[in-house]
Amino acid sequence: xxxxxxxxxxxxxxxxxxxxxxxxxxxxxxxxxxxxxxxxxxxxxxxxxxxxxxxxxxxxxxxxxxxxxxxxxxxxxxxxxxxxxxxxxxxxxxxxxxxxxxxxxxxxxxxxxxxxxxxxxxxxxxxxxxxxxxxxxxxxxxxxxxxxxxxxxxxxxxxxxxxxxxxxxxxxxxxxxxxxxxxxxxxxxxxxxxxxxxxxxxxxxxxxxxxxxxxxxxxxxxxxxxxxxxxxxxxxxxxxxxxxxxxxxxxxxxxxxxxxxxxxxxxxxxxxxxxxxxxxxxxxxxxxxxxxxxxxxxxxxxxxxxxxxxxx
Amino acid sequence: xxxxxxxxxxxxxxxxxxxxxxxxxxxxxxxxxxxxxxxxxxxxxxxxxxxxxxxxxxxxxxxxxxxxxxxxxxxxxxxxxxxxxxxxxxxxxxxxxxxxxxxxxxxxxxxxxxxxxxxxxxxxxxxxxxxxxxxxxxxxxxxxxxxxxxxxxxxxxxxxxxxxxxxxxxxxxxxxxxxxxxxxxxxxxxxxxxxxxxxxxxxxxxxxxxxxxxxxxxxxxxxxxxxxxxxxxxxxxxxxxxxxxxxxxxxxxxxxxxxxxxxxxxxxxxxxxxxxxxxxxxxxxxxxxxxxxxxxxxxxxxxxxxxxxxxxxxxxxxxxxxxxxxxxxxxxxxxxxxxxxxxxxxxxxxxxxxx
Numbered sequence: 001x002x003x004x005x006x007x008x009x010x011x012x013x014x015x016x017x018x019x020x021x022x023x024x025x026x027x028x029x030x031x032x033x034x035x036x037x038x039x040x041x042x043x044x045x046x047x048x049x050x051x052x053x054x055x056x057x058x059x060x061x062x063x064x065x066x067x068x069x070x071x072x073x074x075x076x077x078x079x080x081x082x083x084x085x086x087x088x089x090x091x092x093x094x095x096x097x098x099x100x101x102x103x104x105x106x107x108x109x110x111x112x113x114x115x116x117x118x119x120x121x122x123x124x125x126x127x128x129x130x131x132x133x134x135x136x137x138x139x140x141x142x143x144x145x146x147x148x149x150x151x152x153x154x155x156x157x158x159x160x161x162x163x164x165x166x167x168x169x170x171x172x173x174x175x176x177x178x179x180x181x182x183x184x185x186x187x188x189x190x191x192x193x194x195x196x197x198x199x200x201x202x203x204x205x206x207x208x209x210x211x212x213x214x215x216x217x218x219x220x221x222x223x224x225x226x227x228x229x230x231x232x233x234x235x236x237x238x239x240x241x242x243x244x245x246x247x248x249x250x251x252x253x254x255x256x257x258x259x260x261x262x263x264x265x266x267x268x269x270x271x272x273x274x275x276x277x278x279x280x281x282x283x284x285x286x287x288x289x290x291x292x293x294x295x296x297x298x299x300x301x302x303x304x305x306x307x308x309x310x311x312x
Numbered sequence: 313x314x315x316x317x318x319x320x321x322x323x324x325x326x327x328x329x330x331x332x333x334x335x336x337x338x339x340x341x342x343x344x345x346x347x348x349x350x351x352x353x354x355x356x357x358x359x360x361x362x363x364x365x366x367x368x369x370x371x372x373x374x375x376x377x378x379x380x381x382x383x384x385x386x387x388x389x390x391x392x393x394x395x396x397x398x399x400x401x402x403x404x405x406x407x408x409x410x411x412x413x414x415x416x417x418x419x420x421x422x423x424x425x426x427x428x429x430x431x432x433x434x435x436x437x438x439x440x441x442x443x444x445x446x447x448x449x450x451x452x453x454x455x456x457x458x459x460x461x462x463x464x465x466x467x468x469x470x471x472x473x474x475x476x477x478x479x480x481x482x483x484x485x486x487x488x489x490x491x492x493x494x495x496x497x498x499x500x501x502x503x504x505x506x507x508x509x510x511x512x513x514x515x516x517x518x519x520x521x522x523x524x525x526x527x528x529x530x531x532x533x534x535x536x537x538x539x540x541x542x543x544x545x546x547x548x549x550x551x552x553x554x555x556x557x558x559x560x561x562x563x564x565x566x567x568x569x570x571x572x573x574x575x576x577x578x579x580x581x582x583x584x585x586x587x588x589x590x591x592x593x594x595x596x597x598x599x600x601x602x603x604x605x606x607x608x609x610x611x612x613x614x615x616x617x618x619x620x621x622x623x624x625x626x627x628x629x630x631x632x633x634x635x636x637x638x639x640x641x642x643x644x645x646x647x648x649x650x651x652x653x654x655x656x657x658x659x660x661x662x663x664x665x666x667x
Contacts, residue, residue: 205413211369212408213428213479214401227418302418303463 079274100259104245111183115190123198141188197229238294322379337543353540405480411472415464422460470501542597549623556650
């Protein structure tokens with residue numbers, strides 16, 4: 001356990017360094033973007049723009065702005081949005097991150113769960129029509145963009161059968177269709193991964209030994225096969241989870257979900273510096289945390305890569 | 313002696329893209345209680361397929377074309393998969409070749425050893441773990457109670473093979489099939505594992521089928537030896553009979569290619585290559601490589617000729633009409649040694665009778 005604490009602290013330290021690097025690089029890259037926050041607002045006179053720039057601290061040199069920004073975020077102040085009704089960025093994001101996170105989490109849980117089952121069945125019924133069907137689903141899920149699914153789902157389940165609301169953000173029922181749409185790609189990826197991995201695992205010696213113990217085919221698959229085929233999946237899941245949880249612009253738009261994806265794109269188009277920075281920080285923080293979780297998960301699934309180690 | 317297993321006329325083939333591979337072409341043997349029967353032969357001779365068919369652990373493209381495998385008065389070939397699951401691990405258990413890969417890397421060894429017991433007997437988790445602990449001690453894992461929760465990668469190769477043996481023995485099987493259990497181990501560890509198997513056999517009176525291509529190991533463990541070639545048993549007898557009174561030219565070749573301390577020149581190798589079982593030769597499968605082959609060897613499969621009640625060989629050389637041939641010098645030496653042993657034994661028995 002002592003080893004583990006040391007490992008954990010080291011990881012957290014490197015996470016902070018990573019975040020700082022991302023913030024710095026993004027900050028300077030963002031300043032290279034053409035245009036300025038108020039340039040496209042034709043109603044404002046040049047004098048007014050100058051006043052606004054001064055108010056936002058944009059008249060200072062870029063390094064100076066960077067130092068001020070870093071000081072502010074240390075205090076937890078992410079600034080005020082230039083565009084969205086002059087709200088504090090933190091508040092703006094707080095209202096928006098919820099739906100994106102919820103949808104993403106639902107999609108990843110649903111997608112991987114169904115994907116694992118699909119991959120398992122395909123592997124256990126290798127080279128039969130079941131396998132072919134599962135592969136087909138995986139190929140479709142991977143190659144058809146999720147907004148196409150979104151529209152299709154809306155048409156079938158909302159327009160034709162009127163089972164779920166067509167769009168909006170009112171309770172669980174309204175999350176089901178966007179979850180399905182978002183879940184297609186993790187489902188397809190997981191399915192393919194698990195199938196390949198499981199086929200390989202099922203031909204290993206310890207599976208034969210498990211059969212020789214008198215376990216049934218399914219017992220062997222679940223007790224000995226599944227866990228060993230999950231290891232590579234974890235690698236895939238980390239980035240996928242972040243991508244889904246941080247929102248999908250198109251799907252959020254189609255279902256009129258007040259998520260974060262839409263806001264991110266708008267903030268880039270309008271040079272809304274504080275919002276761009278805050279969303280970037282949020283995304284990268286999520287990513288480094290997920291990567292840490294993934295690394296810890298490896299240890300849970302595969303004892304050979306457990307950090308604390310055992311006695312030898 | 314009591315028979316525990318009786319294999320008769322077993323024929324197994326595999327469907328492949330190239331055609332039907334006739335891997336087993338009429339194998340027959342008996343296994344007696346408490347004995348160790350070694351099956352020797354080169355790669356592809358059908359040793360593993362034979363034993364895997366007893367466990368019904370054959371690949372999906374395998375067909376059992378004919379034959380019976382009698383165990384406890386029942387034909388295993390007639391049993392369905394459910395019934396076979398009850399036999400596997402409980403009545404017949406198996407040890408595999410490579411201990412580095414035959415344990416599940418993500419399951420504690422305590423759980424793995426206890427698993428067959430949990431599967432076959434109504435027993436609590438705790439009791440199963442206690443029995444597992446007992447078995448791990450029996451196979452010589454030091455500090456076993458501390459190591460129940462360890463994973464396979466925390467053990468050495470030799471220790472892992474001990475664990476595999478513990479798994480095989482936990483339900484006290486009637487038959488233990490060991491498929492080259494020492495091939496993947498260092499020589500010193502090999503000796504330990506073999507000692508362990510002998511020791512355990514004495515303790516729980518199980519019958520062992522020991523597959524190997526290492527004749528040195530055979531001499532050390534086996535009561536009886538079956539020599540396989542081209543999907544058939546060509547000679548079977550007690551260890552003594554096979555080692556010192558071999559009759560089949562293939563057995564001669566096998567024994568001559570075994571290095572001894574006296575080996576000075578280059579080691580003998582049987583010329584040619586094993587038969588193509590996609591299209592097995594008629595007659596004696598060994599005839600293309602057999603310097604003593606006769607016309608009849610190419611035409612008719614030789615039946616078993618009995619040399620003693622325990623010893624028989626399938627070669628036309630033993631037919632009454634066959635010409636006398638002189639086996640290789642190495643074999644002649646062995647035959648002389650055998651004669652000497654037999655004479656001494658007769659003398660001893662004579663004296664015993666007088667007393």
